[in-house]
Amino acid sequence: MTHSTRRLVAAGALVVTGALVLAACSGGSGGSGDGDASGDAGSGDLTPVKLQLQWLPQGQFAGYFAAQEQGFFEEEGLEVEIIPSGGDIVPQDALNNGDVDYAIAWVPKVLGSIEAGANVTEIAQIFQRSGTLQVSWADSGIDSVADFEGKKIGSWGFGNEWEIFAAMAEEGLDSSTVEIITQDFNMNAFLQGDIDAAQAMTYNEYAQLLEAVDPETGEQYTPDDFSVISYEETAGAMLQDAIWADTERLESDEEYQDTTVKFLKAAIKGWVYAAENPEEASEITLAAGSAWGPSHELWMVNETNKLIWPSPDGIGYIDEAAWNKTVEGALAAVNETGARLISEEPPSSAWTNEWIEKAHDELADEDIDLTGDGFTPIDVTLEEGGN
Template identity: 60%
Template sequence: MSITRNLTARTRSAAALAAAGALTLAACSTTEPEAPGAGGGGTGGDGELTPVTLQLQWLTQGQFAGYYAALDQGYYEDAGLDVEIVQGGGDVVPQDALAGGQADYAIAWVPKVLGSIEQGAEITNVAQIFERSGTLQIAFADSGIQNVGDLEGKKVGSWGFGNEWELFAGLNKAGVTNFELVTQAFDMNAFLAGDIDAAQAMTYNEWAQVLEAENPETGELYQPEDFNVIDWNDVGTAMLQDAIWADARRLADDDAYADTTVAFLKASIQGWVFARDNPEEAATIVTEAGSTLGKSHQLWMVNETNKLIWPSTSGGIGMIDQAAWDATVEMAMQTSNETGATIITEEPPATAYTDEYVEQALTELKDEGVDVVGEGFEPIEVELQPGGN
């Protein structure tokens, strides 16, 4: 196995994203946040809102529609919270911001955070928002790549930065050892140019980028049948992704922070319910919050993100599926990457996740008549336009 690093393109992309990541969005409030979590939970005796900082793992986009909807629709304010949403970027590690006290809550993938926890980060998964994985490996239909075993001897793309573990779990499972690992930039240009045989893609982003690109042979947009898709959910190596993480020490020692956590989860879930029931409006909210993605791409992203959440099969959005958690932990301990390293070397502590706070939030929402399961959820049809416009 050889490794190709596209460092020049990657560095330019990361620099641009880091600059963009400096932008933040805040809920309107009469007071400025003093520090993450200052003031405890809910409104104070003088009616002031409790400042809360949420660190995203990527830029403002439909992947995070529920949080922006909760902000826009006033759910956070109704919960007594003044929420600031801080977008991420190529050099942002959300769990580090949380563990270091720069944020009250963070959005991050479970396997990435398991590694941070083993290295000493005292943080807890308090709501598993994405029930399903959105990661794909895609190849052209005429590439001869139809399953993981066909990646033998091929140029296989991945972004790295902890996004590669489902791919390596699939390669390990299939016994594929002879391949060239190519570090992808944050676009699909190298794949479309033929420099990568099988590229990493998220259902809600890069897959759309391909489908909104022009096929030079037809002059029309590419169609799904032009590609073969490896879905890690089908392969059996899907790992848990977007979750809301909280500070484990503060949960144990600060009753106000624990109360704030329930309030924050309740309002965030309301935001995701809104995005489920109003995907077009949710897409518009994200665009108005500062996303530069095109209209059809943004709506595609919200729609595909909804598919990763709804319907909930665990009793309500945010609840941990024990089997999925156990599978993620097992793969984190057993999957080896190109260097032979694994994500973690031992079982994570009991504080790595808890359903305690999301259960309280769900109970309150159910009592208020909110559908937190979405059993009848049906995604909408989204027609992508050239360039995602």
């Protein structure tokens, strides 16, 4: 089967995110500054808190927007400002610099920052599973990472690539055997035939393919058109969206410690709300500024929920085995320039379950499903263009 024509035509159906990056909001100045999250209240007796996201408003962060919109933060005495990024703000840097109080970021990205001197600590692992995929055409012959040899493999870079290189290392592959192609945050290069296998997230870029139209049939693509490798099923799987806090303040500031537990409790309630009310959660993120269409946004919330639930030890709990696997992958990964993500084990201060366990304990008497035992994803129909 020849795909060159369909790629060129279908590429125009995808959303180009470059303009969104330029439009991303800045964290600005005058945040927590020297970092007192328990300082003067921003509204009445509420404690002002700044949360730095790692991307633009979208279903990936539905739980935090739901916690804000449903009043869960306010119930805990917090006034939370949710600050988007778009590639222009590195969350862990904003946190380390004292510009914000908490940050959402992938674990491998922060491991590199910690080795470079960032004094931050993971306090909750929201995503229990990796959502990263490598997508190729069904007839490409690329059915596993071992099949990358001699192929053009798309990678976003910017710290999103380390699962690819960790999985390749396990197969004995490197940039001398695999051609790494820098990929934009969309699927255009794949549809145009510039790369053999594209990096994608279950909740975003994969949906972009399924909502695009195959010019040969006039119908939207289906999963049967693609071969999908999930990094969760490989040695390269790494922990992704986690909540990070300031290490020094966690160790010495009792008011920050108290705020941390309150923040986690409200965030938990937000994510439980998103699991139980995905349609409403998608409407909340759309209202918060997401630029995606409604069916794409609902898909995103639903797929994000799948990465969180079930959480056998309770939402946000950091599984030591998964953490160690992430570290092992980070130590093994070597990118196309020959650079390594980290060269040694991170310090013990890099993560702790102390604060999420306290949040769980304080929520124990409330009627909240912390493990997601009853979670069932919904069926979402992607409309053309995500509309």
